[in-house]
Amino acid sequence: MKSLIRNNINSMEGYTLEEQPKTEELIKLNTTETPYPPAPASGAIMNCLLNDAMRLYPAPVADQLRKAMIKVKETRNHLSLELMALGFKVIPSQANFILTSPHDKNGEALFKFLRQRNVLVRYFPAEKTKQYIRITIGMEEDMELLITLCKEYTTHHRVK
Numbered sequence: 631m632k633s634l635i636r637n638n639i640n641s642m643e644g645y646t647l648e649e650q651p652k653t654e655e656l657i658k659l660n661t662t663e664t665p666y667p668p669a670p671a672s673g674a675i676m677n678c679l680l681n682d683a684m685r686l687y688p689a690p691v692a693d694q695l696r697k698a699m700i701k702v703k704e705t706r707n708h709l710s711l712e713l714m715a716l717g718f719k720v721i722p723s724q725a726n727f728i729l730t731s732p733h734d735k736n737g738e739a740l741f742k743f744l745r746q747r748n749v750l751v752r753y754f755p756a757e758k759t760k761q762y763i764r765i766t767i768g769m770e771e772d773m774e775l776l777i778t779l780c781k782e783y784t785t786h787h788r789v790k
Contacts, residue, residue, distance in 0.1 A: 702726050706767045712777045716784050727766045732780070734787050735761040743783050749776060 667673060710720045710728055717733035732740045741753035741763050752764035765776065 702767050705770055705773055709767065709773050709777065713780060716780055727764055729762045729764055731761040733784055737761045737763050739787060740783055744779060747779055749779060
């Protein structure tokens, strides 16, 4: 059976990611987009809004994203260990948040305690989740403040 794909098309290579320039002197333009310019009115608006940083492709291996993900993981693990040392139950997580239950299993009281100190966490009052709060992993200094407040909570809310 004869192929319906022309030989010159069949021999072409598909799109491959290229390494990004590692120097400030070179600017790699987005060259894989449509060869036709936008309508004049659209082009004028985009020229007002765009800056040079928007003309570069992101790194194909997502270096910045990978570093941020590693930092979230390290911070999450540190927070989990600190909370467990306080007697909190921490549900294992690979996400950017943890579910934790304080030593007294009163998620609502911990939620209110933190809210009074301007720390925002999530609380779900359903029967299966009412002992937990959901903590989104943030900056290290924010998590250290949270740990300090959880220590304060445990000293003021002793289990009888």
